[in-house]
Amino acid sequence: MNTPNNKGYAGIEAKVKASLKRRQREETRFRLFGIGAVLVALALVASLFGTILSKGLPSFWQSTFVLDVHFDPEVVQIGPKPVLEAGEAPAQFNERDLAWQMELGFVDFNQLLINALTKHIPAAADSPRDAMALITSGEHFALRDRVVADPSIIGKTLRLNLLADANVDVWLKGNIDRSLPDDRQQLSAQTREWADKLSADGVIKNKFSTAIFLNPDSRSSLAAAGLAGAFMGSLMMMMIVILLAVPIGVASAIYLEEFAPKNWITDLIEVNINNLAAVPSIVFGLLGAAVFILWFKLPISAPIVGGLVLTLMTLPTVIIATRSTLKAIPPSIREAALGVGASKVQATMHHVLPLAIPGILTATIIGVAQALGETAPLLLIGMSAFVSSIPATPFDQSTALPVQIFLWQGNELRNFFEGRTSAAIIVLLALMLTLNSLAIWLRRRYETRW
């Protein structure tokens, strides 16, 4: 109407049609772009997961001996395990028990293994070094632990699953070039030959192994190296982050958003929080080392320090996300509550907060998941140390899952630890996925109330 036209309605129609065609072309182009972008992203994710799964999954199955081990009394020469006698002082009993265990320390459990192997490879007794290279070195401690737990097995024969040495696993899985000359192989020619034979005979089987889940890291018995220590460390840090960052972060956000006067002080705080969220995580590690370790004298390499550092790192995220959730709650709800005589606190607690909970939960879990995957700050507080025990308290030495991945990735026995690293990544990703599903589930649950 505004443009002069002398062709009447037909003229307008032609113009509209022409522009319609152009608009449709634009729309199609835009849609294709979108689909293309999504496909690229999907392909990247698929190749990432594909690599990790194809490398990591096989290492949950490890070359395992199924051996009949005879606990020969000739080898395990030891008196009966002491029992607490009536009227005996505990200190005295402890002393006797310790003496018994010390005696056990002199028992050559390797001999039991060699005896067991001899049944399948008669020459094993002649070259015990080559024979012992077959089984990962930690297993003779496992035999000792069995005797300590139940001395009555002496004299009996038990069918046991024993992990093969990491190099045997690599050899049997074909993760090393079999045509390499002897001097570039990790195992002697004799050991390799036996490994092949035992594998063919079904003495060594590729079995699902719980070692990676149940054991701490190990350097003496690589095949038995596990994630349990790192997992516990990460779990403890996660708990600390949840227990500290969530209440502090949510409370600060509520205060800043709902109660704080708007003046230059709160402006300054707001700017600082936003800046903190952008600080590289490694800086938080430095801060943690300076404040918590040097100043508060907290132990080095401990989940407590890691948890505190990650809390500092997560706090701004939680505060910012919670504030934006609160901002999104319509002010009419606050007015409604205040209008019927609710106090500010009541309006917030009864009406604003319940509506904000799904958003706060999501923000928190994403923040925690981020913290869980964080490596850099932990390196600075000593959590990259080799720790061969599972932490019992947050004050014990520990590593964390991402740090364990970093450590294993750098292990010199690459052929074995490439798989281990991917397996650890799978565990970490599984934990993340669990957390994220939890976030989605909680969100759904609270949202469906209305």
Add this chain to the structure above:
Amino acid sequence: MNMTQTLNVPMSTSGSSVKTDSGQLPAGNASTNIKLSASDVRVFYGQAEALHGVSLDIVKNEVMAFIGPSGCGKSTFLRSFNRMNDTVAGARVTGKITVDGRDIYDPSVDVVLLRAQVGMVFQKPNPFPKSIYENVAYGARLHGLAANKSDMDEVVESSLRRAGLWEEVKDRLEAPGTGLSGGQQQRLCIARAVAVSPDVILMDEPCSALDPIATSIIEELITELKKNYTIVIVTHNMQQAARCSDRTTFFHLGDLVEIGDTAQIFTNPQQKRTEDYITGRYG
């Protein structure tokens, strides 16, 4: 109920002075009947003065309508009667406002109690995202107005009845309040305000988001509520002011321009600006 008819007091509508105590009733009448009284009320948002010294009295059980073009300060003035302006950062009120002769800006006054006495209905229906029952019960529970469940049931029923909503919702009290139609939601908000036993209800353009049928239901309701409550209603719908108010105040650019009986304001405005507005020359 028709006491407002007798209040045909000579307002200072002589034309010249606009900012005098034009809305204030003669002292003799005041002691018994005046419910709300404002004198020289100014409201500032930061440095800007949005309301330039307004004075008026509102009598018990009357319906007072505030009209005027957008942005003239109607909502601002209305919200100073229950101190809702306190919740706006940077807002400041000077002057004196009394409810039943008591200065509501006195430091000894508990805002929470004031808001129970002076209820409010907002422009956009804003029920809580909770059940219909819970919407009405919330305020009563806050103020401890019901001793037990059956008391509360009674409060909820009588409030919903007063808001003319009972028959429509009695079978689905547990359904979400947000699932009602716009008009029903607004009546639910009225029930919510009524449930805390106020004696004044402030309404800020309560029908501006509603369709004509819902609007007329609310207008009838206002006439009904007048028996028990003093009502101040902001509206930019002049027919609405004419239909349901006893007296009307016209604001312009933060000034009270004219106050008088609704019939007189609409048929015989004393001020040029009032006349321009009601004849549709601006607004």
